[in-house]
Amino acid sequence: MRIGFIGVSNMFLEERQDIILSMLARDGKVRVRDLSEKFKVTEDCIRKDLGALEKKGKLKRTYGGAVRIRENSHMVEVSKHRNTDVEAKQRIAQAAVKLIHEKDMVFLDISTSNLAIAELLVKMELEVTVVTNMIDILVVLARNPKIRVVFAGGKINKSRDGFWGGMTLDFISRLKPDIAFVGAVGVDVKENSVSTYDIDDGINKAAIIRHSKKAYVVAEARKLSTDGNYNYTTLDTLSGLITDSEPAADIRAAADSYGVEIILP
Structure with missing residues (x-):
């Protein structure tokens, strides 16, 4: 039972982070407070999500939220x-x-x-x-x-x-x-x-x-x-x-x- 519970939790975590990235792609920025209300989780939980996504190079954290990372495609010529x-x-x-x-x-x-x-x-x-x-x-x-x-x-x-x-x-x-x-x-x-x-x-x-x-x-x-x-x-x-x-x-x-x-x- 315990393994099954952890699996469901991890699956929701990944889904929540995917939605956060989709919101960033659309709006360019997200706020911790808004995400906390949207997902019905604590602001600390959202900050951990943003921290994990920043480590993966998916976003850049800012005061109170995060912004989309601007790409550099290096198509020089x-x-x-x-x-x-x-x-x-x-x-x-x-x-x-x-x-x-x-x-x-x-x-x-x-x-x-x-x-x-x-x-x-x-x-x-x-x-x-x-x-x-x-x-x-x-x-x-x-x-x-x-x-x-x-x-x-x-x-x-x-x-x-x-x-x-x-x-x-x-x-x-x-x-x-x-x-x-x-x-x-x-x-x-x-x-x-x-x-x-x-x-x-x-x-x-x-x-x-x-x-x-x-x-x-x-x-x-x-x-x-x-x-x-x-x-x-x-x-x-x-x-x-x-x-x-x-x-x-x-x-x-x-x-x-x-x-x-x-x-x-």
Whole structure:
């Protein structure tokens, strides 16, 4: 009888912890008091649950509760993930091109979402100037004679799909684009940060934002819960964030507090 009782207890413990993780995935955070009331157990019991889950790397405990751990997928090279989230990037591109006007100077930096923007632009009749430091974007836009393409060269990057470094940065500093779209590895709306992996890439992105009249970060919805290793700007420096699906209410509220518009397809 005793063995049977322990088995039932352990099974409930695992089920309770699975539900806690599901709530974290949905809401981004949980509170000890709320969980105690939900499961009809003591707050000390919930704290032990959170401690066990933290040891497994499933969450991060905070005062009075826990928060979801933001992922770092370490997909450093842009060229290696150009075939991921294809539909999301196409939706982002559809929203982005609506912001571009005739005669605009547009900056598209190294980003597979920006490559999707280029693939839409090349099919349009807009007469624009596009500045880019990404080789694939240059190749795509060369097919449309109405688009004036300016390439920001310099030192080729690690993945050999674009340029950055001092020469690229000097060139960017001389421009005043009407609108810029910059990629991101992670967007932490609540912490007011936008990140990438490589410092040189981040320095370029920050300069593009600084010198452009309007600047938008393009990021798939999954990147609202991931991080890079280098924070290159804050959300309040941006004109907006373009993503592919409606974020959680608390994320939208945080964006609103910084005056950042979230733009959807």
